Amino acid sequence: MIEVRNLTKRYGGTVAVDRLSFTVRPGQVTGFLGPNGAGKSTTMRMMLGLDRPAEGRVLIDGRPYERLTEPLRRVGALLEATAVHRGRRAQDHLRWLARSNRIPETRVREVLAMVGLEGVARKRVRGFSLGMSQRLGIAAALLGDPPILLFDEPLNGLDPEGIVWIRNLLKALAAEGRTVLVSSHLMGEMALTAEHLVVIGRGRLLADTTVAEFVTAHTRSFVRVRTPEPERMRNAIAAAGITVTQVADGTLEADGTEPATIGEIAAAKGLIVHEVAMQTASLEEAFMRLTGDVVDYRAGGPQW
Numbered sequence: 001m002i003e004v005r006n007l008t009k010r011y012g013g014t015v016a017v018d019r020l021s022f023t024v025r026p027g028q029v030t031g032f033l034g035p036n037g038a039g040k041s042t043t044m045r046m047m048l049g050l051d052r053p054a055e056g057r058v059l060i061d062g063r064p065y066e067r068l069t070e071p072l073r074r075v076g077a078l079l080e081a082t083a084v085h086r087g088r089r090a091q092d093h094l095r096w097l098a099r100s101n102r103i104p105e106t107r108v109r110e111v112l113a114m115v116g117l118e119g120v121a122r123k124r125v126r127g128f129s130l131g132m133s134q135r136l137g138i139a140a141a142l143l144g145d146p147p148i149l150l151f152d153e154p155l156n157g158l159d160p161e162g163i164v165w166i167r168n169l170l171k172a173l174a175a176e177g178r179t180v181l182v183s184s185h186l187m188g189e190m191a192l193t194a195e196h197l198v199v200i201g202r203g204r205l206l207a208d209t210t211v212a213e214f215v216t217a218h219t220r221s222f223v224r225v226r227t228p229e230p231e232r233m234r235n236a237i238a239a240a241g242i243t244v245t246q247v248a249d250g251t252l253e254a255d256g257t258e259p260a261t262i263g264e265i266a267a268a269k270g271l272i273v274h275e276v277a278m279q280t281a282s283l284e285e286a287f288m289r290l291t292g293d294v295v296d297y298r299a300g301g302p303q304w
């Protein structure tokens, strides 16, 4: 478990993290979301004792990171995938990390195999692609078999196969009962991977909820009905006390109901239906709606 309590960090006049409090629980993947510059990386660095908070604190299973003995066995982290000595061989980098935390050397081979890098174990990191560096960073995070894992943008540079691999890996780690916190801007992936979300904007907490509740709370979902008899259908749905609007010729939108209810209303009135479908919004739409006011960096010029 990771407990963030009243965490604040300032860089000169910039408040990067602003009285932030939330708890990351084990057994599920928690997505850590926020627009560019929201304070995600800064928060993760403070979790790992790499940055000192101005106020507040982070507890890792009840203790500050600095007080953990053999911290790689408690928390594994992927922060900057490229933060590895470029001249080192992949396996030497991991051996060095393992030694510092009394992790047996056999584990190095294991984690290299887990991330698919066993074939390049003796290659120098300098020649690695971004995706390979990312995999090496993940191997380092897994080295101590830790119960808590932090991943900052782990999908950067990964090909589609790598993205699916990460998705399954994160879910598997959480299913084993680990605490998994992952930041990403790829909302489609987060929707598939995370169960819980912590969303921040300008350093402040905007949401701490399940993915499903987050999408429901910040978007509209409705039943779309296509029929050659829109007038009669609309009257029938409205008569059942359901709010319904006609959006185009033959297309209606009914709020706060389900396709089965609409189907039953249509059948009772003998109305023809061409389509009855639940329309739910995406995590991306919910995220954009919630964070629209706290985006610091937005492209100018024409809207693409």
Ligand SMILES: Nc1ncnc2c1ncn2[C@@H]1O[C@H](COP(=O)(O)OP(=O)(O)OP(=O)(O)O)[C@@H](O)[C@H]1O
Pocket (backbone or CB within 6 Å): 011, 014, 015, 016, 034, 035, 036, 037, 038, 039, 040, 041, 042, 043
């Ligand atoms: N070392 C630093 N010195 C000065 N300002 C910093 C430093 N690190 C971060 N900041 C500032 O703190 C704020 C939060 O940055 P941070 O990198 O934590 O955001 P983020 O949510 O991780 O962003 P992104 O999604 O773009 O990676 C930003 O305004 C950033 O400019």
